[in-house]
Amino acid sequence: MRIEEQTGTVVGGLPAEPEKATLEGKNKIVGFWLFLAAESTLFATEMGAYVALKGSHLNGPPSQELFQLPMVALSTLILLVSSLTSVLGVMSMHTGDARKMLTWFGLTVLLGAAFLGLETYEFMEYVHEGHTLTGSAFASSFYLLLGTHGAHVLFGVLWILGLVIQGAKKGITVHTAPKFYLASLYWHFIDVVWIFIFTVVYLMGMI
Amino acid sequence: MRENWLWSWITTVDHKRIGILYLIGGGFFFAVAGLEALLIRIQLMFPDNSFIVGDTFNQLFTMHGTTMLFLVALPILFGFMNFVVPLQIGARDVAFPFLNNLGFWLYISGGLLLNLSWLFGGAPDAGWTNYATLALNDYSPGPGVNYYVLGLQIAGLGTLMSAINFITTIVNMRAPGMSYLRLPMFTWTTFVTSALIMFAFPPLTAGLFMMMFDRIFGANFFTTTGGGNVTVWQHIFWIFGHPEVYILILPAFGVFSDVISTFSRKRLFGYHSMVFAVVLIGFLGFMVWLHHMFTVGLGPVANSIFAISTMAIAVPTGIKIFNWLFTMWGGRIRFTTAMLYAAGFIVSFVMGGVTGVMLGVVPADLQFHDTYFVVAHFHYVIIGGTVFGIMTGFYYWWPKMFGTVLNEKLGKWNFWLFFFGFHLTFFPQHFLGLNGMPRRVYTFEANKGLETGNLVSTIGTFLMTIALLILLYNVAKSIRKGEPASGDPWDGRSLEWAVSSPPPAYNFAQTPRVRGLDAWWLEKVQGDGKLKPAEPLGPIHMPSPSYLPFIMAVGFFISGFGFVFHSWQVGALGLVVVFVTMYIRSFEEDHGFHIQPDELKPQGVES
Numbered sequence: 125m126r127i128e129e130q131t132g133t134v135v136g137g138l139p140a141e142p143e144k145a146t147l148e149g150k151n152k153i154v155g156f157w158l159f160l161a162a163e164s165t166l167f168a169t170e171m172g173a174y175v176a177l178k179g180s181h182l183n184g185p186p187s188q189e190l191f192q193l194p195m196v197a198l199s200t201l202i203l204l205v206s207s208l209t210s211v212l213g214v215m216s217m218h219t220g221d222a223r224k225m226l227t228w229f230g231l232t233v234l235l236g237a238a239f240l241g242l243e244t245y246e247f248m249e250y251v252h253e254g255h256t257l258t259g260s261a262f263a264s265s266f267y268l269l270l271g272t273h274g275a276h277v278l279f280g281v282l283w284i285l286g287l288v289i290q291g292a293k294k295g296i297t298v299h300t301a302p303k304f305y306l307a308s309l310y311w312h313f314i315d316v317v318w319i320f321i322f323t324v325v326y327l328m329g330m331i
Numbered sequence: 332m333r334e335n336w337l338w339s340w341i342t343t344v345d346h347k348r349i350g351i352l353y354l355i356g357g358g359f360f361f362a363v364a365g366l367e368a369l370l371i372r373i374q375l376m377f378p379d380n381s382f383i384v385g386d387t388f389n390q391l392f393t394m395h396g397t398t399m400l401f402l403v404a405l406p407i408l409f410g411f412m413n414f415v416v417p418l419q420i421g422a423r424d425v426a427f428p429f430l431n432n433l434g435f436w437l438y439i440s441g442g443l444l445l446n447l448s449w450l451f452g453g454a455p456d457a458g459w460t461n462y463a464t465l466a467l468n469d470y471s472p473g474p475g476v477n478y479y480v481l482g483l484q485i486a487g488l489g490t491l492m493s494a495i496n497f498i499t500t501i502v503n504m505r506a507p508g509m510s511y512l513r514l515p516m517f518t519w520t521t522f523v524t525s526a527l528i529m530f531a532f533p534p535l536t537a538g539l540f541m542m543m544f545d546r547i548f549g550a551n552f553f554t555t556t557g558g559g560n561v562t563v564w565q566h567i568f569w570i571f572g573h574p575e576v577y578i579l580i581l582p583a584f585g586v587f588s589d590v591i592s593t594f595s596r597k598r599l600f601g602y603h604s605m606v607f608a609v610v611l612i613g614f615l616g617f618m619v620w621l622h623h624m625f626t627v628g629l630g631p632v633a634n635s636i637f638a639i640s641t642m643a644i645a646v647p648t649g650i651k652i653f654n655w656l657f658t659m660w661g662g663r664i665r666f667t668t669a670m671l672y673a674a675g676f677i678v679s680f681v682m683g684g685v686t687g688v689m690l691g692v693v694p695a696d697l698q699f700h701d702t703y704f705v706v707a708h709f710h711y712v713i714i715g716g717t718v719f720g721i722m723t724g725f726y727y728w729w730p731k732m733f734g735t736v737l738n739e740k741l742g743k744w745n746f747w748l749f750f751f752g753f754h755l756t757f758f759p760q761h762f763l764g765l766n767g768m769p770r771r772v773y774t775f776e777a778n779k780g781l782e783t784g785n786l787v788s789t790i791g792t793f794l795m796t797i798a799l800l801i802l803l804y805n806v807a808k809s810i811r812k813g814e815p816a817s818g819d820p821w822d823g824r825s826l827e828w829a830v831s832s833p834p835p836a837y838n839f840a841q842t843p844r845v846r847g848l849d850a851w852w853l854e855k856v857q858g859d860g861k862l863k864p865a866e867p868l869g870p871i872h873m874p875s876p877s878y879l880p881f882i883m884a885v886g887f888f889i890s891g892f893g894f895v896f897h898s899w900q901v902g903a904l905g906l907v908v909v910f911v912t913m914y915i916r917s918f919e920e921d922h923g924f925h926i927q928p929d930e931l932k933p934q935g936v937e938s
Contacts, residue, residue: 147503147504150503151426151427151499151503151504154426154498154499154502154503155426155427155495155496155498155499158494158495158498158499158529159495161529161530162491162495162529162530162532162533163533165529165530165533165534166533166534166536166537169533169534169537169538169567169570170537172566172567173537173541173552173563173567176560176563177552177558177559177560177563180551180557180558180559180560181558182557182558257544257548257549257550258548258549258550258551258557259551259557260551260557260558261551261552261554261557261558261559261560262558263551264541264544264545264550264551264552264557264559265552267550268540268541268544268550268552272540282910286914286917286918287917290917290918294920299920299922303917
């Protein structure tokens with residue numbers, strides 16, 4: 125790929141912002157923001173359906189009896205910290221420190237996996253209490269929304285894990301840098317969506 | 332293996348070849364959906380006919396609508412966008428060539444899955460809107476609707492990728508000097524259309540997921556006995572579905588703008604207001620979905636707000652119509668086939684627009700709802716708009732795409748037969764509707780005043796079929812012994828006419844410098860008729876072809892097929908193929924190749 129407009133200081137033979145150094149990298153960043161915009165609409169639609177259907181819990185437990193805020197707060201904390209570690213990863217990338225970058229992203233993967241573990245445990249608890257996918261419209265829309273978010277977390281965990289393996293082999297180059305940058309954008313997006321879920325589903329579900 | 336021509340088309344990442352593939356795919360599904368339309372009209376030719384009745388008829392109109400909207404209109408427009416937009420903005424390629432190929436194969440994969448329903452288990456039969464509860468298991472027990480849900484899901488994924496690709500291309504890869512307000516109108520409409528796709532398709536994705544969960548995994552989104560709500564589907568469907576009709580019409584508007592100014596030998600009248608109108612239509616497209624639900628009973632306040640916003644769309648559309656008329660006014664018009672279609676569009680589309688405003692009047696809509704009046708309206712705008720736009724673009728860009736000119740004499744036969752056939756088919760349907768003929772029924776009684784209209788309508792369909800056969804003949808003739816086209820056969824205005832026909836793989840040997848609106852025209856009248864290069868002649872970077880997108884699309888196909896038949900193991904297997912391919916792609920290190928300056932094809936026009 126053409127390397128154009130290599131401006132700014134160069135660290136260890138790399139441009140200051142290696143993710144934006146090539147046209148390919150710039151395209152990826154614009155394209156990925158657009159993808160996230162589309163994803164927002166997907167989540168907004170599922171959340172709209174949830175808000176419309178959450179009153180229809182039929183014989184199953186309503187949200188007030190079901191949700192346990194302490195556990196959800198812990199999940200939220202874990203996800204927020206994992207967003208922080210991915211920022212630190214990108215900052216290490218900008219200073220050209222591959223080892224540090226991989227460590228931070230590795231930590232992000234671990235925290236993401238911890239979040240998934242907690243969510244799986246939470247879902248199993250709910251199923252015990254009679255809150256199943258087929259139970260009611262409330263349950264269906266709850267599991268679709270949370271499940272879509274959870275699937276995104278799972279995808280992110282696998283993706284970043286792959287990137288860490290790749291980064292260990294290839295280091296930071298103008299080809300790998302955009303990948304880490306995008307993964308970090310994606311991870312923030314998942315976090316932002318979770319904040320909305322925490323507010324609309326859990327906090328508003330307690331009143 | 333790389334030398335094989337079929338393999339080279341499967342793995343191609345050249346936006347021009349992918350554009351041609353979209354035309355072939357769209358043309359194939361056009362034939363299928365056209366045949367379905369013909370069968371529907373034959374059944375409705377006479378009262379109490381029994382040619383095709385009952386469930387088969389339901390499958391026919393469902394598949395006709397679904398195929399035409401998802402697998403014909405948009406993909407053919409994507410074909411033009413792929414071929415033309417990078418050339419119009421002076422780029423060598425799209426932003427994501429790999430993704431471009433993947434988008435195409437996902438479209439084919441979803442489209443084939445949908446149409447295989449005819450062979451395995453029965454086609455979907457709940458209408459293209461697929462309303463719950465009709466589309467749920469109680470009333471549609473077979474796998475038919477599963478095909479709808481999964482086929483559209485896969486094809487929709489491809490559409491979203493293409494939209495992101497087009498926007499990124501237009502944002503990042505314009506030639507130096509090609510500011511936003513110098514973009515040709517077709518590029519502008521591609522831009523706005525892609526933005527609409529970005530925000531309209533994800534709701535459809537979500538809605539299809541819900542429908543899939545209800546049908547396959549026993550969830551209760553729309554199942555009223557489980558607390559579900561059928562209007563949720565209607566809202567989600569139309570939040571997608573209304574913008575979808577603007578997704579179909581805006582690119583056609585772009586084609587007409589380019590064609591009318593070219594063949595009137597004038598710059599487009601009111602270019603800035605055209606851009607503004609396109610953006611405004613795009614925005615309003617999201618504000619009117621509820622006008623499809625006036626009869627649901629959401630209350631007078633909701634209905635009024637949406638009636639007003641619906642009528643507001645007539646304003647920017649009117650601006651555009653007048654701008655086209657003023658572009659022609661005083662121009663030296665050449666009535667080529669492309670221009671005839673553009674002029675025929677203005678007449679037809681205004682008629683469709685007028686009935687659209689009529690349908691926006693809530694009390695009147697209660698009368699028109701679900702009658703042939705609605706059928707007449709949407710065929711007037713979709714055929715009179717989108718299909719006329721596709722025909723216009725086809726005759727206009729054919730020389731650029733294939734290097735030969737289509738026969739004009741056959742073209743005129745094609746136009747006049749199609750134009751009269753179209754009006755003959757759909758004009759009487761307004762009156763059929765007003766006389767009480769409901770849509771989606773397979774027969775009507777004699778002596779109710781519906782015979783003549785239906786007979787005339789079917790005769791019109793035959794005329795359109797003959798017109799399309801003439802088009803097919805014209806294409807075959809032009810491929811075998813058409814007269815070779817120069818780079819600029821129409822004396823065009825935008826940059827695609829500055830390169831040879833067909834263009835070389837790298838489009839421009841040197842990235843052009845753009846000096847104004849109608850960049851190529853400007854160089855012809857103010858310069859020396861050659862593009863000014865923005866860079867020295869040097870090696871040109873090209874992306875390598877890849878077979879991975881095809882494998883990925885096959886994975887999605889397998890997965891879709893599995894879920895259609897409730898086999899989540901096969902479904903998961905397909906998804907594993909998809910994710911493994913993604914992993915391979917991520918680890919692959921392929922930086923493409925370079926074409927050296929001495930390999931560049933010498934061209935008539937320096938670029």
